């Protein structure tokens with residue numbers, strides 16, 4: 001029996017395909033009530049992890065559970081977990097409504113549920129059209145509708161934003177957030193942080209089958225000290241003035257400007273004024289999460305331990321199986 005918590009636990013999960021280590025010692029927990037992004041570049045091991053979670057591939061070591069049980073031991077799994085892994089092979093001549101009715105009977109829910117989920121995903125008026133004529137975005141919605149048939153407590157979606165236009169992505173965001181706010185668990189994978197940045201509450205970032213960061217997206221943002229970029233009349237004099245005030249995080253950029261962390265623009269302006277240095281321009285640098293994501297997953301970044309809920313994981317030597 002499962003514990004009904006809606007929690008997903010991945011513990012020391014490893015998958016070896018011959019010489020290829022697709023997933024290595026991966027651990028994270030996904031709590032109900034939030035949307036968790038499972039992020040990593042192509043080939044990082046996301047699909048393999050989700051397939052292990054859904055009992056489609058057996059782990060070489062470690063385990064993955066939903067509600068405290070491996071997928072294979074969940075009673076009525078279709079009612080507990082709704083999953084979409086890659087674009088589904090829909091029968092092109094079948095209407096969406098008929099497709100859903102076939103799956104409804106497999107999950108053990110009444111036929112009317114097909115109409116309900118068509119409405120839920122915004123395909124209410126297209127339910128009687130043949131799926132062969134559907135756009136990629138419509139197929140994504142139909143795949144989601146199929147996953148929703150059993151009104152599952154846990155939703156697992158592999159790259160759900162693929163093929164969606166900006167309106168579709170905005171719709172998906174609202175849908176997933178409200179699904180999670182109703183106390184359910186939502187885990188979505190993506191290889192693009194920007195695509196899911198506004199949807200997810202926490203992230204698990206993996207690279208080459210290993211966890212690189214795990215925790216709230218906000219903590220990842222806050223871990224990046226914002227910087228002020230300043231163009232002074234006399235770089236040396238401003239650096240001396242700031243150092244005299246105890247400011248240490250000063251970097252000279254290739255274009256000659258200074259990047260100063262840990263203080264406000266006003267603080268720098270006051271220090272410059274006091275030192276008789278003119279300031280020709282100043283701007284607060286935007287935190288570039290996408291760049292950080294790239295650094296975390298490109299193997300060039302090894303961050304020290306991070307205090308807080310989220311944490312960085314020290315980079316290991318490159319493994320076979322990750323992206324090149």
Ligand SMILES: Nc1ncnc2c1ncn2[C@@H]1O[C@H](COP(=O)(O)OP(=O)(O)OP(=O)(O)O)[C@@H](O)[C@H]1O
Nearest residue numbers: 017020022041042043044045046047048049321322
């Ligand atoms: N059945 C398999 N046999 C051999 N190698 C595999 C198999 N499945 C996956 N791999 C390898 O494991 C690694 C991880 O693949 P996986 O598909 O899990 O990554 P991913 O993060 O989902 O990438 P993508 O976003 O491109 O699907 C890759 O090197 C892949 O080639």
